[in-house]
Amino acid sequence: MLKEASQYDAKLMEQKIQKFWDEIDAYSKVREFRKNGKKFFFVDGPPYTTGRIHLGTAWNKIIKDSILRYKSMNGFNILDRAGWDMHGLPIEVKVEGVLGFRSKKDIEKYGVGNFIAKCKEFALTHRDEMTLQFKNLGVWLNWKDPYMTLRDEYIEAAWWTLKQAHEKKLLEKGLRVVNWCPRCETAIAESEVEYAEETDPSVYIKFQLKGEEDTSIVIWTTTPWTIPANIAVAVHPSFEYVKVRAVKEDKEEILIMAAQLMQNVLKQGRYKNYEILETMPGEDMKIEYEHPLRDKVPQQKAFKHNVYLADFVTAENTGCVHIAPGHGIDDFELGVKNNLPIFCPVGPDGRYTEEAGEYKGMHVRDANETVLDDLSGKGLLLARGTISHRYGHCWRCKTPIIYLATEQWFLKVTEIKDRMLDEIRKVRWYPEWAGSARFADWVTGSRDWCISRQRYWGIPVPVWICESCGEIEVIGTMQELMERSGKPSLDDLHRPNVDSIFIKCRCGERMKRVPDVFDVWFDSAVASWATLRFPRDEKTIKEWWPADFITEGHDQTRGWFYSQLGASMIAFGKAPYRSVLMHGFTLDTEGKKMSKSLGNVVTPEEVVSRYGAESLRLYVLSQNAPWEDLKFSWDEVANVHRMLNILWNVYRFPLPYMILDNFNPFDVKEVPEGLRLEDKWILSRVQSLIKQVDAAMSEYNLHKATRPISEFVLEDLSRWYVQLIRPRTWREANDPDKLAAYYTLYEVLVTVTKLISPFAPHISEEMYQNLVRNVNPDAPASLHMCDWVTPDEKFIDLELEKRMDTVREIVEASSNARQKLKRKLRWPVKRIVVVPVKDEVASAVKSLESVLKEQTNAREIILLKSGETWEELGVEVLPVHAALGPAFKKEAGKVLAELKTVDGRALKKAIEEEGSFRLKEWTITKDMVGFRDSIPPAIAQAAFSSGEVFVDTELTREIESEGYAREVIRRLQDMRKELDLAVEEEIEALVEIRNDKVLELVSELKEFISGEVRAASLVLGSDVEIQGDLVKDWDVEDVRMRMAIKGTVKTS
RNA sequence: GGGCCCGUAGCUUAGCCAGGUGGAGCGUUCGGCUGAUAACCGAGAGGUCCUGCGUUCAAAUCGCAGCGGGCCCA
The missing domain is CATH 3.40.50.620 (HUPs)
Incomplete structure (x- = not known):
């Protein structure tokens, strides 16, 4: 048996459904059900x-x-x-x-x-x-x-996997410059680097040329602490460089820098005068220089320092780039290319090592000042200032990262890049550009993958190295490790367990695991x-x-x-x-990233507690295309919630009637014969909707799958179909027409339930449990075990869908027209006149006339031919002053006055048929007047996309009678509602109307009123003794009424 | 600095691929409805389609440049 439903309470319902799923273990059941x-x-x-x-x-x-x-x-x-x-x-x-x-x-x-x-x-x-x-x-x-x-x-x-890499010679141990967090003392991945604004030194330093103390090449850096590790200077091969004699405080010196940056450098160094001595392209620069701190860092005396060419040099600062192969990625690559020493006098903790000579033990964070002071003392500092720029930080501990050359394990993905790009093309990407543009671009530019980290909580790198001969072995499984180490059991493969497992090398000596763990991305x-x-x-x-x-x-x-x-x-x-x-990503309403520091974070829990999970789900699915960033908006979530509430109400509305009538959908074996056109229409619409959802889902266009469902529920089902069938559901007898409506609505609801279930699994399950399971216990236990719906072509009638659209437009236009004359929909109108401009309109109006009549509350529908003018329209005469003036001179005023009172239709007809019109003693010709349709006062007009509609609001006694009767009915219904009476409950009603004419009009429809409000007794009068469960005074179109109702025993 | 994506009413967006009078919803104003009712319906106002240049008879749509936002990289 179907059960009635209460108001939509998302949270309560969702909890209930989730509990239900848990109890029957719905998830496992569903997966099991599909296992073949x-x-x-x-x-x-x-x-x-x-x-x-x-x-x-x-x-x-x-x-x-x-x-x-x-x-x-x-x-x-x-x-x-x-x-x-x-x-x-x-x-x-x-x-x-x-x-x-x-x-x-x-x-x-x-x-x-x-x-x-x-x-x-x-x-x-x-x-x-x-x-x-x-x-x-x-x-x-x-x-x-x-x-x-x-x-x-x-x-x-x-x-x-690592063993495969090793066997395919794609695993490599090597010295590389990596992002290094000196606090965490580990290499960190590019993706673990977080960029933030940082203020750093911005300094210009002079490197003196070997044997030419007066001449220096000028470099610029923001990391003075890397100067002790300087090995080279890079210049761009095609830039112009200059040798300049510059004067400051009466001292002369010769400086080398990029020509286009000379002015800036000299300004920075506060040089007063200068003279260009020589210009040369970068590629001709053959220069050897002395390390500026060679007395502090003795190792530097052993290195040669030269200028090298590099394309990565940009025309900024001095155009000469300080190269420390141990402290920069480009620097490292330049070093490797030119066989330079990879000098890295900094340890994992960020402190200088022995190799840094006098700087030993100092933390690089504190070294900038010292290094600059030392350079300044030697007169090698050309200028010093500060700069605010984006600098990388460890994403977890926020420590500024440094670059360090360290021994790491690498996967040589650069060697298989071409094959990777081939594979990308074989994958289906949604959207297409995610693969062909974005991903392909990233892969093209990717470098070898550093997979080792010097930490604890991670998968231990399964590389064992012989302590004697240096042989490398990669272990692929736990079983293999047990065999190789002779351990009978292993219970946990993490550190430190694996650190103490040794295996025997071919050379007979002991192999020990490297201490590293994997990068989590691995x-x-x-x-x-x-x-x-x-x-x-x-x-x-x-x-x-x-x-x-x-x-x-x-x-x-x-x-x-x-x-x-x-x-x-x-x-x-x-x-x-x-x-x-x-x-995409979720952003705040402004399109900004959600972050704690901005205080704009919205959590899923907040949304769920306000609107329920279902609203959140349908919101994120329907708001955007999946690949676009989602700007979170509370209003839109509320909107989705509203839609769900309407779906719920549509589901809830027929239940009391169906229950009252003992409706069992499973008794209806076939499609009932008596389906009305509107029933066929909604059945067609829902089938078309299935097609639309399937088409969208085949491309994972979740927004295009969910939006049409919402639109269907709001527009077609709630705002139209339910409104159309309401009178049918109220009928009491066992009427086939009512059954057809029940059948149709039931079919549509069950289909919509399935259609929306992937996106809104709770509300649909709840509806299913009642609509299907409560009626048919043999149906699948959960909606999510049901088969997806397949569109049934025999129900699809696109022609009918189009016609209904037209009828809806006409109804809208007629309410628009009514509004112009302030005639409420409750009051019937004598007739509406439809004037089409397209032929299709006629077939729509003819076939759906009953719908049109009912929804416009019109006694009669008059359909004109396409392009025809409605003969009851008046004709307004528009005098053409420029023609009347010269023609009638002094009398023109009189003619004008006459034209205002003349019968426009006669005038127009005469002009059209005879070319002129005799107006008293004057002859009016075609050029003197124009015409315009004029609408009589009781008629209102409004246009729709394929025509226009006239509504005749002229009152008749019979219309007035019904109008007032309906006013009374509405108010009595309102009072029933206020007393919260059940639909089937009968009442006793008393109505006092202090206006004889209106009382008479209303009394004519006493039976009708009683029926509509389920009144066992109804008293109408001008002086009624008013008493009851509820008494109210009303003002109906300026007529005062007093009404009372009393509930009686249920008639059951 | 580079790659990709996005920019349309106060807000959220459709339309863009394939050029031809920019549509919705929310909000707002006015009105209506009342057997779904802490709902619902209609109408009005509200647009430099981010900016500029170009292609074209015609540009929100195509191209180029710039600006703003997002992700990724340098």
């Missing part, structure tokens, strides 16, 4: 387990959930383990914060094992919290068996096979891999899209995904 379907492998981009989810993560999971629900209903067998990214520096930093640690030494003191345990606990706790948050959004993924990067089986996937890079438990399980990967679909934000272009592709190319030689949907 076509396989669809989805890999969840793993969120990082720190803190709470934000709007962007919510959006991300909502997209995934909606698409998977859609795929499932379409019969796919889905594999969708949720994923968690649980290693890495961010968690280490959080744990360090909790424990009050400031450096790696504190961790070592505390014990690596203890520290790892804390990190693990942190990750697991946050995973649980975040799982709950996602579930509250109604997101269905495999939460019971998620993949977690901290599991041994996952670590093995990473190990195995963890998630192997997700597509780690989630299939490869290499532990070798069978599943054959059945499922590669992934059919992944979707993440556009920041993941250089992140997960890239890391996965790189790792997969190394491991399997092909892309790990077949299709990728790139989505």
Whole structure:
């Protein structure tokens, strides 16, 4: 049996549904139900387990959930383990914060094992919290068996992959300049560098040429602490450089710099006069210079310092670039190319080493001043100032990063770049440019991937090195490690456990693991096979891999899209995904990034607590194209909520009637014969809607799938169809016409329920449970187990859809016209006249005349021929003064006065037929007058896109009678409502009308009124003793009325 | 500095691929409706389509340059 529904309470309903899903384990049931379907492998981009989810993560999971629900209903067998990214520096930093640690030494003191345990606990706790948050959004993924990067089986996937790299000679240990956080004492990835404004020194330094103390080449830098490591100067081969004799305080010196920057440099150095001695292109510069601090940094005496050519030199500052191959990426590459020493006198803690001579032990952060003072003392500082620029910081601890040349492990992805680009072309990208433009561009410019980090909480790099012969071995699995080390069991592959495992080298000596852990990006890079438990399980990967679909934000272009592709190319030689949907970012209303510091963060919880998860879901899905950034707007969420409320009301409205009538949709075996045209129309519309949703979903255009559903619910279903069928539902007898309406509305509601279910899974489930399950216990237990709807062409009638559009336009135009004469819709009008300009209008009006009559509340519809003028329109005469004046001279005034009173239609007819008109003693000719249709006072006109409509509001006794009767009915209904009476309950009503004429008019329709308001007794009079459960005074069109109603026993 | 995306009413947006009188919703003003009712419907006002230049008979739409925002990189 159907049940009545109460008002829409999103939160209550969502909690109820989520509880229901839990109780019957709906997720597992649905996946199990589809297990013989076509396989669809989805890999969840793993969120990082720190803190709470934000709007962007919510959006991300909502997209995934909606698409998977859609795929499932379409019969796919889905594999969708949720994923968690649980290693890495961010968690280490959080744990360090909790424990009050400031450096790696504190961790070592505390014990690596203890520290790892804390990190693990942190990750697991946050995973649980975040799982709950996602579930509250109604997101269905495999939460019971998620993949977690901290599991041994996952670590093995990473190990195995590295072993492949090693075997394919794509793993390399090398000295590279990396971004280095001196606090965390580790290399950090490009993606872990956060840029922020920083004030730094901006200094011009003179490097004296060897053997020419008076002559210097001028360089500029913002990092004076790198000067002790200077090895070379770079100039641009095609820039012009000048040798200038410059004078300051009566001292002369010779300076070398780029010609176009000379003025600026001399100004900076406050030189008064100058003279250009020589001009040369960069490529002709053969210069050797002395290191400015060679007395402080003795090692520098052993190096030669020369000028080299480089394209990366820009025409800024001096045009001569200070090169420290140990402290810059370009510098390093230039050094390698020219066989320069990679001199890096700075240790991992950011302090100068022994090699820095007198600077030893000083932190580079404090060194700038000292170095500048030393240079100044030697007279080598040309100018010093400060500059505010963007500088990289460690994204976790906010420490300014430095560049350091260190020994790191690299994946040589640059060697397989071409194949990666080939693979990108094979993947389907949504939108297309995400792959062809954005991703391809990023891959083209990518460098070798530094995968090692000098930290603790991560997947240990499975490289063992012989302490004696230096032989390298990469371990691929736990089993292999046990075999090689002779350990019978291993329980956890993290540090410090693995640090104490040694294996035996071929040379007979001991091999020890390198101390590094992986860059976390390598963890998630192997997700597509780690989630299939490869290499532990070798069978599943054959059945499922590669992934059919992944979707993440556009920041993941250089992140997960890239890391996965790189790792997969190394491991399997092909892309790990077949299709990728790139989505946008959530921004605030201004289009600015949401950030704590700006205080503009909106959390998913806030939205859910105000409007429910369903509103948030449908909002993020429908607001934008998925790949565009989403500017969050509370108003728009409220709007979506409103739509859901209307859907709910449309669902709720027929229930009491259907229940009262014992309507059982399953008794209706076939489409009832008595369907009205409006029924056929809405059935056609809903079928067309299915097509529209399917077309949009085939391109993952979630916005184009969801918007038409909302529009259908609001425009077609609520604002039109429900309004049309209301009178039918009120009929009491067992009327086939009513049944047809029930049948139709029921069909439409069930279809809409399915259509909206991937996007709004709660409200649709609730509706389904009542509409379908309560009537048919054999139906699938959950809506999400139902098959997707397929459009049934036999119901589609586009011609009818078009006609109905026309009729709706006419109805709108007629309400517009009514408004002009302030005639309420409650008051019938004698007739409306439709004047089409297109022929289609006629067929629409004819076939849907009953709809038109009812919705316009018109007694009669008159349809004219296309282009015909309605004969009852008057004709207004527009005198042409320029013609009348000369023709009648002094009498023109009189003629004008006459023209105002003349019968315009007769005048027009005469002019048209005979060319002139006899107006008293004057002859009016064609050139003297113009004409315009004039609308009689009781008639109002309004246009619609394919014609115009006239509404005749002339009152008749009968119309007035009905008008007043309806005024009385409306007020009695209002009072019923106020007493909260049930629909079927009968009342006793008393109405006192202190106006004899109106009383008489109303009394004529006493029976009608009683019927409409379900009155067992109705008393109408001019002096009635008023009493009842509710008494009210009303002012009806300036007539005072007093009404009372009393509820009686239910007639049941 | 480079790549990609975005810029349309006070707000959120459709239209742009394929050039031809810019449509909605929210908000606002006015009116209506009342057996979905803490709902609902109609109308009015509100636009330098980011700016400039170009192509064209015709540009929100195509091209170029610039400005602003986002992501990524340097």
